Amino acid sequence: MTTYSVIIILTMIALIVGAMLGYASIKLKVEADPIVEKIDTILPQSQCGQCGYPGCKPYAEAVANGDDITKCVPGGQPLIIKIADLMGVEPPEMDGEAAPEEMVAFIDENMCIGCTKCIQACPVDAIIGTNKAMHTIIPDLCTGCELCVAPCPTDCIKMIKSKQAIKNKPRKFDENLIIPIINISDNPTEFHNEK
Template structure:
């Protein structure tokens, strides 16, 4: 019975020694991350589609921080380019992500869907719902337009359709220097509302 106690004490001492070594190493060998990379990565859509030429959003964020162009993210589109440009303090270039610069989302023709789940497996943002041997559908609000689900579909039932402009996705270009005259109707007082 005493040998079991000796074994348990030896394991506890070894665990304590290795814990101290790991704690010391984590403090001494800590690598500081670039905060701008973290901020750019938070702006990117995290679809990990690879259309930018990098294996994921984090490597693309690192490349942007090192001087790469900011217009390569197809799923993020122009809104992402504008946010990154504001973060970096540069002018946002116009980027043509599609032939008419309109964002697109996937659409599944449900009468052609055979329920193979290949599109679900290819979707990096889980925008497609459905199960095996039943029809699938796309949740448009989650779809980033990366087109990764189109190629694996054996029946060619997935098409990319344009996102129509509505009040939620309209590009509201407001001049920050805008001056709006306002009149209070109760007391007739006039005042100016200045943007900045």
């Protein structure tokens, strides 16, 4: 048997097996539950595990199969209402319990050593900073999953009760850092004449 005939035989076998696999993938395709996909879409995708499941997709599957819709801590009450609307059920009563307040992480910048462990732990990229430099939280992105708290070696990350606490915090800035805006016209000679 020549080399060419071996190549032709192997090519024919590969084509036949490929055709069989293609046919099987179409014929035996498992349809995903559309309600699971819709629930997963509205979940915060922080993969924090506070619901008791390893991620948002397994929790979406559990909710579609009848599990409690109030387990997503980062989503809070607005998410519970969205899931209830999607499922066509009434949002559950809190039975006299106050709804959990929305929490966000806060870094005590005086204690931060710039180790970047919190950045690696954050699933939504809400922490900015670089190695050996101070880090800070972007409160609008923080879901309150608390995954950044445990890896911090200096315990400089705390959870605070509201995004408003950070948004309303007065910002201090150095006025010497403001760069003045100079209007330069198309004619450079006019600019030189002003001097």
